[in-house]
Amino acid sequence: MSHFDTVAVIDWSGGSDTGPRPRKDAIWMGVTRDGLDKAPIYIRNRMEAEAVIAGLMEQELEAGRRLFVGYDFPFGFPVGFAEGLTGRAGPFAVWDWLEERIEDSPRANNRFDVAAAINARFPGIGPFWFNGLKRDIPGLPRKDSRAGHGLPERRVAEQRTPGAFTCWQLGGAGAVGGQILTGLPVLNRLRRRLAPHVAVWPFEPLETPVAFVEIWPGLINKVVKQAEAAGGIRDAHQVRLLARAVAGLHPDDRDAMLTIEAPEEGWIMGLDHEDKLNRAAGETLKPPPLRDDCFALPAGVDWTPVDEALDLLRSRLQPVVGTTRRVLGEARGRVLAEAVVAKRANPPQANTAVDGYGFAHASLGEGDQVLPLVEGRSAAGKPFPGDVPEGSAVRVLTGAALPQGVDTVILQEDVRVGDGEIAFRGGLKARANTRKAGEDVAEGDTILTPGRVLTPADMALCAAVGIAEVVTYEPLTVAVISTGDELVEPGGEAGEGQIFDANRPMLTGLVEEFGYRALDLGRVPDSRDALRAALDRGAAEADVILTSGGASSGDEDHVSALLNEAGAMAEWRIALKPGRPLALGVWGGTPVFGLPGNPVAAMVCTLVFARPAMALMAGQGWVAPQGFDVPAGFSKSKKPGRREYLRARMRDGHAEVFKSEGSGRISGLSWAEGLVELPDGAAEIGPGDTVRYIPFGSFR
Template identity: 65%
Template sequence: MTGFDTVLVVDWSAASKRAPKTPSKDAIWMGLVSEDKPQEPIYCRSRIEAEERIAAIFREEMQAGRRLLAAFDFPFGYPRGFARRIIGSDNPLLLWDWLAERIEDSESGANNRFDVAQDMNAAFDGPGPLWGKTHRDRWPGIPYRKDGIHYTEVPEKRTCDRVGGTSSSCFQLCYNPTVGSQVLMGLPMLSRLRRIEGVAVWPFEDWRDARVVLAEIWPGTIESQVKQAVAQRGVEVIRDREQVRLLSCALSRLSAARLDRMMTDLPPEALEEAWVLGAGHEEELMAACDDPLKPPPLRDDCFALPAGVDWTPVDAALDLLRERLRSVVGQERVPLAQAAGRVLAAPVTARRANPPEANTAVDGYGFAHAGLGAGDQVLPLVEGRAAAGVPFAGLVPKGHALRVLTGAALPEGVDTVILQEDVTPGEGRIAFRGGLKKGANTRRAGEDVAAGAVVLERGRVLTPADLALCAAVGLADLPVQARLRVAVISTGDELVEPGAAARAGQIYDANRPMLAALVRQMGHDPLDLGRVADDRAALRAALDRGAAEADAILTSGGASSGDEDHVSALLNEAGAMAEWRIAIKPGRPLALGMWRGVPVFGLPGNPVAALVCTLIFARPAMAVLSGANWSEPQGFDVPAGFAKSKKPGRREYLRARMRDGCAEVFKSEGSGRISGLSWAEGLVELSEDAAEIRPGDPVRYIPFGSFLGG
């Protein structure tokens, strides 16, 4: 496999002193992009700190199940013949180990690289090949300048340096660019890192199935882009920081196919000298290096749009559905007990008030407020009591009280009730303090719902609470819309039924059971029309059956414009394609159209995208088709429990859940990561604008229950 989930770019340093605490130039900078999410560039003050940080990143990414490309900005090898003169072998990895045994480094930056370089030069006749030093009078075996060095025993530059046009030789130890010193201080680190299980070195080792791949990169490949970014962002920008940021973003945008071309078909010299990733492919790397704040071009994307066709914004697509759709189902009356989840077909009015008569709200004693005097009160009790369902038949005289229980109809002569806990009972009388207001602890007749009032409007999806209200006002049955019938179809030769024997290249149909369950949860009746192969005639027959037996059709797969995307092709042939290519992530390939007068929602084939597009587009549309009102999901602004750098251009929905008062998102945004659907409890919605989200920033969280609650 060639594709990578994460890209790490390291700008190395051979400095002999520790970098300052405040981020600065000429230090070690790292750019990190994980699953298309650029992270804040990492600043390290020493090589020892950087190595520990890099090893930690390797472990974290592998534990998370992500594949990492780690690119370093110094040569992984020397020109052919050099390693043999030093160690007696052409194996560059043995030279890495040789250097790791000899190079000494410290947290302060002090190191012995010039001593080691002098020992290396001793293996050659004449001056060099390594040259350049910090002190003219030290290390006599190292020439101060290149003058007089003849590169006859080994070439001055590697083959990839000549192909890629790199700026200096790995033999140059001083004076910018000091690539030679970076090599001496970097290869020992790589020697240790490559011993971590799961790490391989490109192109020296079998790297295709490695979890972490080490590769050499040359930042000069994107020099013009770096200059432009620095100029745009101002003089205070640290060039090295921008360099790793842009280069990591560029590498992360390269498709697996492009990376495969860059990393294969190398000349034989690469197995000894190494190779610069992107050498000979500079234009491709530059093209991928557009600033992430701009909408990126969709290169090597199977869902790329035809020239001149713009994406349709999410809101525009929703407006189209809202404007064009209407109820397509009939009406019926059903008993109250069968009405939950059904769509009310007409307004309903109260047959009687709720409550039907004034009653007491507490257990206590009732009396006429007008019969009270000033100050503390002592009232004689009338014999008897009033209870719920057992009213008091007589009149309570003014200046007297009656024992009343919660829910009891107020007897004649009673307009106020005192709580029993506020009363001192005596023989045939009660005492309590004054100050009670008229009407205290009572409910007025019809104070909740008046007789004849509209209690529920047409288009409402009935809830258990609605049934309680309808029962309270005397309704025994309700007018409802007939259930919307929704046909569900999966398309693709690669699909097999869950649990069946799957051949190589086949996958189980995860979408159909998910979509059928969603349809049922939304209150509609699913019609399972099964799997349809990538055959236009078979799909046409399935759509014909769906139009004959259902009120709407959901398909998954085949909604884009490829050779096997028959859903969109058939809708186009019928002249019934309404809109597609929605600016949403996940779920760009969404077909919206009509087939024999029945709405068709052509969903993406990836389960995550299929679910998101169903919730965002098909859910409100099918609600209207079922006679319900158009509904917007209720979102909540909550603190983010994650960081994300979002590109502009598309509205994004991240699988999310609430934990400890914050919205956390699933570790991967990949549309094929089905486990994230089960993990999530809702979605975080990000607008079309570019955004830099940090933990604690407000984001919009929409629980799944808000989509599916009617």
């Protein structure tokens, strides 16, 4: 009954949207999957929470994992409430009743008015109290002046739980009532959405892939306080530790906690078993296993797969640049913003593909042919002025419009010319050596679609069909920042422990190769104030920001720290080699790619992540690089867990890789002409085995 692959714990809130920055009194979710803790997830409002929980449920179902979802508010009310409100004693009657009446949005909800409507169904004053609005609501007292409503003050579970609050209080410290009224409608929708895969404890048998369970972080308060003393947000600690506790329980202990009879009021899982929960949640300090891997994350932290990070970028980004109308001659390399439609057919009329003689094929007889020549000729730009009589021929030159009466042309090399006549062998097919009007492009055809980068060939096509102007996106502006006290400008004086800044020249060069404007914001020391100022300037003057260095989690890794402080960090710790630290975030509304400080890793991360993302923001759409399956000219034993990119080039039909995989070997970037991409899983590669080779040109 109690085996769960994934445990999620939700700290609910009945309040308004709390904004983009992680903070207390919001909604938090802790997840432990297969014994490993995830970083707590900050959720700013209930609408977002419903979507996040639904997504988790669908993800776990699809993966075949059993899911426990714990919520920190009561699933039921004290005995007698359900029947008094709905006429039925079952808790789900209350869930349905509330879902029909609660109106909720990120900024406001009607829970106080609904509570007043509930109070009107019971005698006396109450049971709900605390009107948190400025306007008076008849039937809902601001203070606890209740009397005569006839319902118990607490469920049996709360009576046995020190520190638990009554479900009738709607606001102030311990406002459980507001959580219930806003939470149960969400649970009801989620339950119905994935029925029959969801069971609600303790009202239904836990025989489904997803279990909804009432739980309370107060049961592990001792462990939470210890974690809180080290800093951070209490709510985030609570959900992480409680998810760990439930996942880490011995199956017999978990079964004992879930073996409860409470058909109307519900129960708090773990009540009377607090010692077991606290032991399972404990932050016992143990050394991690020795992995001898500089890319290893702290124990219990997962990598984000490359494809997952790419999907995140693709789903969240959109074109950010304006458009302008340009004359054709100034549009090369620009990204089309509107489709180009042919104003004229190409060719505009039927014409000849060769120099020769034209005639009507139907006028030919059997065998060898002798046809009289009419005077004159048809040349490109100087068409024949009249009609060609049937049975006669006319001189035509390449590209000339076919005169009336001509549908077939014979090469001049296949003709003997006499005095006013020509002779040639029979067997020529009708319409030979001619082009039909519009056979290349018809008038009104869409010849180029939005997102295309205009090439010289495109410009020729546009001109051929009468296009003089096109609408294009403005070029993307990309700010480039290098961070670190150790950096000095190339050619300057490098002191002890200092290195020359190789990243900025490389990144600005890549940006310009991609067809964008590079805004060089220089080197920034290891100072959060200085970095904040540089990011502010980048956000004001550029469409996207590339930083290098400071993207990990060390004392001087200020890029990730600032993005986290702003609540703008999207993903990092990508399962990629090279490229361990990669911050993906937003600063002042501008996307930020926090690249590793190592030049090799910085270039690989730029090509793999920043390049397709910038193409999308530039209006080009998501552009995946074109790879080719080729035989390997090397041997390698690859460990599972990360996607790897090896510096490589093609020689003698095989992909050879740089002699060292060390990401400090910058010379390997200059040596290479592309990358060999190795999959996420383990691989044994020998000479001749097929590998995927991506030329650098495929990224541009």
